[in-house]
Amino acid sequence: MMEQLSEHRISRRGRAVLERLVDSSSDALLVIAGDGRIQEVNCQAERLLGYFRHELIGSKADRHISNLSREIESHADMAIASDAQLRSMEPGLVLDGRHRDGSEFPVDVLLCSVRADGEPFVLVFLQDLSRGERRDPDLLRLEERLPMRRLQAFSQLFKLAGRLREEAKYLEGELRAECGFEEIIGESSALEEALNKVGTAAPTEATILIEGETGTGKEMLARAIHNLGPRCGRTFVKLNCSAIPLHQIESEMFGQESGAFRGVPKQKVGRLELAHRGTLFIDEIGDLPPELQPKLVRALREKKIARLGGTNAIPSDFRLIAATARNLPEMATMGDLSSGLYQRLKVFPIGIAPLRERRGDIPPLIGHFVAKHARRRNKSITTVPDETMKALKNWPWPGNVRELENFIERAVILTCGSELQAPVAELGDLQAAASRTI
Secondary structure, X not given: OHHHHOOOOOOHHHHHHHHXXXXXXXXXEEEXXXXXXXXXEOHHHHHHHOOOHHHHOOOEHHHOEOOHHHHHHOOOOOOOOOOOOEEEOOOOEEEEEEOXXXXXXXXXXXXXXXXXXXXXXXXXEEEEOOOOOOOOHHHOOHHHHOOHHHHHHHHHHHHHHHHHHHHOHHHHHHHHOOOOXXXXXXXXXXXXXXXXXXXXXOOOOOOEEEEOOOOOOHHHHHHHHHHHOXXXXXXXXXXXXXXXXXHHHHHHHHOEOOOOOOOOOOOEOOHHHHOOOOEEEEEOHHHOOHHHHHHHHHHHHHOEEOOEOOOOOEEOOOEEEEEEOOOHHHHHHHOOOOHHHHHHHOOEEEEOOOHHHOHHHHHHHHHHHHHHHHHHOOOOOOEOOHHXXXXXXXXXXXXXXXXXXXXXXXXXXXXXXXXXXXXHHHHOOHHHHXXXXX
């Protein structure tokens, strides 16, 4: 079985399902991949072993439960259940668990195999035997350890994987774009100041507000904060308030139950639900409709939401990073932004200056974009003429970094040879541009 699992990697949508599963178990629970490393744990396992979740994930299971891998391998002939169900292995194992301080204690171990979203896992249920008598092995059957209703609940959770695949398709492209500081190009003092603030705030759970003009790279900064923060192994979910029609934004945020509205037969998972235990990036939050602002504040406070047309409370514990090109203090004064939401947003503001105020970043950005787009088109472009570089540095770039990249991409397409042939005439009066001081 271990060989069968050796190439296993948990998909992000599969991880979302596993998180719901482990959180619903009353026993300490470890999810083990084929390489013997822990892929997911619940809070009961954290308490039992004396480690935080991020310390356990990725570590070898044998470090915490002696000979666990050997016991799993000894049951290599166990059939993995299909159709989102659980199968028990032989119950009644007693192994030695290890606390953080190195002390050992006996644990009752129950092993189960499961297939979730087409991917196989081994679930390890643990109970501390150092505080009481071990139960009769005959009573350690899976059906008694986990009541049938819990088995059914697990089965339903795994069946959600297919639904989550469809609901989370939009994440695939977004997640491929995750980046850290290595993708933030520039040498200016203004950018360095912003990155210093990112480095200070990212390791915390604080809500962050990124302020800057359109095209300055607010989303890239948000991804860097996520990747450097405590939730870096979780999903980064994006919601752009200006890109979603007003009549759809509530269902996009909070989801909806099937039949909630006429012509809506399908259940929909909202972005706040997808961001559970991860990061939610709300771009252009100044465009969030006023009637939804108190609902977002309530979700942040209670860490729970309800889908439209539903009554069940759904966990929604996410870190919020918001971005805006608008003047939020003025909006709050005018009543266009609720004071409750504004107070939550301004916990840690980070401003990113427009490109015209950090012209020293333009040459390295040009070099980066030329290399990036030349590589995509199998071209070798090694130089940028001095006259072209001077003109590009002096242009105010009202669209900021986004406009600069689009321009360089067009220049790469037009270039034949090793020297960049940029259509600088498109930028306007070059003589006036060149006369501007940097």
